Amino acid sequence: MNIHFIAIGGSAMHNLALALNHKGYKITGSDDVIFEPSKTRLAEKGLLPDDFGWFPEKVTAELDAVILGMHAKANNPELLKAQELGLDIFSYPExxxxxxxxxxxxxxxxxxxxxxxxxxxxxxxxxxxxxxxxxxxxxxxxxxxxxxxxxxxxxxxxxxxxxxxxxxxxxxxxxxxxxxxxxxxxxxxxxxxxxxxxxxxxxxxxxxxxxxxxxxxxxxxxxxxxxxxxxxxxxxxxxxxxxxxxxxxxxxxxxxxxxxxxxxxxxxxxxxxxxxxxxxxxxxxxxxxxxxxxxxxxGTFKGASKRLEKIAEGKTCVAYKDFAHSPSKVAATTKAVKEQFPDRKLIACLELHTYSSFNPEFLKEYKGALDSADSPIVFYLPESVEIKKLAPVLAPQIAEAFKRDDLKIMTDAEAFRAYLYDQNLTDSVVLLMSSGNYGGLNLEDLKTHVEEY
CATH class of the missing domain: 3.40.1190.10 (Mur-like, catalytic domain)
Known part of the structure; x- marks a missing residue:
C-alpha cells in the first residue's frame, strides 16, 4: 500500500510510519517542523521529508490512504488536495x-x-x-x-x-x-x-x-x-x-x-x-x-521511559524524572517517592507546561498535590503562557492554588538551574515532574552533579 502522512514528525505519527514501513508499505510524509528523536529515526529509514513544509503535489490519486496528524490544521493544503481527490483519509486511531x-x-x-x-x-x-x-x-x-x-x-x-x-x-x-x-x-x-x-x-x-x-x-x-x-x-x-x-x-x-x-x-x-x-x-x-x-x-520491569525514571544516583542522592503534570498524578508521584525514601529530603520540582495547568480555575485542582514534598518548587515560563494565548499566570495565583506557604515559584530557567545546583543534596531525592524540559535543563549535567553526593 502507498500511504502518505500529513504531519509525519509527531511522536505517535512517526512511530506509525516506521511500523508500516517495517510491514512493507510504501511511506511518504510531510511536516513543517520535526524534532529529535523523530528526525533521526525517520532519516535512518529514508522517511524524512527532503524539505519541511506542505506540498500538495505529494498527494496524488495513486495513494491508497492519507493519515492525518493532530499537528496539522483543517485548512492544510495537503489535506485539501486529498479531499479534492476523494482519497481515503484516516486519523491515527482510525x-x-x-x-x-x-x-x-x-x-x-x-x-x-x-x-x-x-x-x-x-x-x-x-x-x-x-x-x-x-x-x-x-x-x-x-x-x-x-x-x-x-x-x-x-x-x-x-x-x-x-x-x-x-x-x-x-x-x-x-x-x-x-x-x-x-x-x-x-x-x-x-x-x-x-x-x-x-x-x-x-x-x-x-x-x-x-x-x-x-x-x-x-x-x-x-x-x-x-x-x-x-x-x-x-x-x-x-x-x-x-x-x-x-x-x-x-x-x-x-x-x-x-x-x-x-x-x-x-x-x-x-x-x-x-x-x-x-x-x-x-x-x-x-x-x-x-x-x-x-x-x-x-520482577524485571524497570518502568516506562519518563515514568518515574531514575536518571541519576550518587551515594546519598537519587534523581527521578516523571511525565506527571496533572494534579492527581503529581500528588501520586510525589507521595510514592516520599514513601520509598522516607528519611531523605524530597525536592519536588513541578513544571507547569500544559494548557490546563495555566487555567486559573483548573489551577485550584493542584491543592495538596505537593504536600509530600519537603522542598516544593513550581517552575513555569511566562513565554509558554503567551504561546498558548492565555492570560498571564501570576505567582500569587499559584501559591493560593497549592496551599503551601513554603512553595518556591520560579519563572527563569537559569535561575531555576542555579537554585537546584545550590542545594545540598546529601540524603536527598530530586524529583522532576514535567511534560516539558524546564527551559532547557541539561539532564546530563544534572546527572554528574547528583553523582557527586
Whole structure:
C-alpha cells in the first residue's frame, strides 16, 4: 500500500510510519517542523521529508490512504488536495483500528497510568516470548518502536488516549478502537481546552466503556470512585472485573510485593504503580499468562521511559524524572517517592507546561498535590503562557492554588538551574515532574552533579 502522512514528525505519527514501513508499505510524509528523536529515526529509514513544509503535489490519486496528524490544521493544503481527490483519509486511531479489525483488541484507558500499564503488559508478554501487535506511548527496553503491526498476530495492545483524533475528527482516540478487552485505571479531569467541565470529561469514559464489543470485558480500578460509577453504571453486556491495589511493603528503599510465594522485590514503586501492576496482571491473565509467570516477568520491569525514571544516583542522592503534570498524578508521584525514601529530603520540582495547568480555575485542582514534598518548587515560563494565548499566570495565583506557604515559584530557567545546583543534596531525592524540559535543563549535567553526593 502507498500511504502518505500529513504531519509525519509527531511522536505517535512517526512511530506509525516506521511500523508500516517495517510491514512493507510504501511511506511518504510531510511536516513543517520535526524534532529529535523523530528526525533521526525517520532519516535512518529514508522517511524524512527532503524539505519541511506542505506540498500538495505529494498527494496524488495513486495513494491508497492519507493519515492525518493532530499537528496539522483543517485548512492544510495537503489535506485539501486529498479531499479534492476523494482519497481515503484516516486519523491515527482510525487507521490503527483498520489494521486491527480482525484481531482481539486490548485497550488500556484512564487519565493516568495507561502508558505504564500498557508497558507492563508488553514487558510480560515479551519476557515469555508472546508476539503481539501494539501501540504504546513511551519507548520501552527491548522494543524497537512504539508501534508494531503485523498480519499474523492475534492480539493488539493499544494505549487508549482520550485526546482528540485529528483536526477534522473531534472524537477522543479511544472511542474508535472498539475493544474486546479493556481496562480503566482512573479518571481525573484533564484536557480542559477540549473538555471544559468535569462532567463532560467523564462522559468520554462512559462512551469508551459502552464501545466495548458485546461479550467483551472491562477490568477496572474499583478504588477510583469515578471509574467505579462509570463502569458499574454501564448497561453494556460485558464482563466487569474489578481490581484493587495489592499488598506491599517498603524496606530500606526497596518495595516488596506480596505474592502467594511470599514478598517479592520489584523495581517500580508507589501505590499508584502497584495499582497499575494489579491491573496489568489481570489483563495478562485474560490473555493466557498465569499468575506465577506474571510475577516472574514483572520482577524485571524497570518502568516506562519518563515514568518515574531514575536518571541519576550518587551515594546519598537519587534523581527521578516523571511525565506527571496533572494534579492527581503529581500528588501520586510525589507521595510514592516520599514513601520509598522516607528519611531523605524530597525536592519536588513541578513544571507547569500544559494548557490546563495555566487555567486559573483548573489551577485550584493542584491543592495538596505537593504536600509530600519537603522542598516544593513550581517552575513555569511566562513565554509558554503567551504561546498558548492565555492570560498571564501570576505567582500569587499559584501559591493560593497549592496551599503551601513554603512553595518556591520560579519563572527563569537559569535561575531555576542555579537554585537546584545550590542545594545540598546529601540524603536527598530530586524529583522532576514535567511534560516539558524546564527551559532547557541539561539532564546530563544534572546527572554528574547528583553523582557527586
Amino acid at each position: 487507521f490503527l483500528y483498520e489494521q486491527s479489525k480482525n484481531k482481539t483488541r486490548v485497550v488500556i484507558g484512564g487519565s493516568h497510568g495507561k502508558t505504564t500499564i500498557t508497558s507492563m503488559i508488553l514487558h510480560v508478554l515479551n519476557y515469555h516470548g508472546r508476539d503481539v501487535d501494539y501501540m504504546v506511548g513511551a519507548q520501552l527496553d527491548g522494543f524497537d518502536r512504539m508501534v508494531h503491526l503485523t498480519e499474523d498476530n492475534d492480539f493488539i495492545i493499544l494505549e487508549g488516549d482520550e485526546y482528540l483524533s485529528s483536526p477534522i475528527d473531534r472524537r477522543p482516540k479511544f472511542h474508535l478502537y472498539k475493544p474486546n478487552i479493556a481496562l480503566l485505571s482512573g479518571i481525573a479531569w484533564d484536557h480542559i481546552n477540549v473538555f471544559p467541565t468535569f462532567d463532560n470529561y467523564v462522559d468520554q469514559f462512559q462512551i469508551f466503556v459502552d464501545s466495548i464489543v458485546k461479550g467483551g470485558s472491562i477490568t477496572y480500578n474499583e478504588e477510583d470512585e469515578n471509574v467505579k460509577n462509570v463502569v458499574e453504571g454501564s448497561e453494556n453486556a460485558i464482563r466487569k472485573l474489578p481490581y484493587t491495589t495489592p499488598e506491599y511493603s517498603v524496606e530500606n528503599g526497596q518495595t516488596l510485593l506480596e505474592t502467594p510465594e511470599g514478598p517479592m522485590p520489584i523495581e517500580v514503586f508507589g501505590k499508584h504503580n502497584l495499582s497499575n501492576l494489579s491491573g496489568a496482571k489481570w489483563i495478562c491473565q485474560n490473555m493466557g499468562i498465569d499468575e506465577d509467570d506474571f510475577y516472574e516477568a514483572i
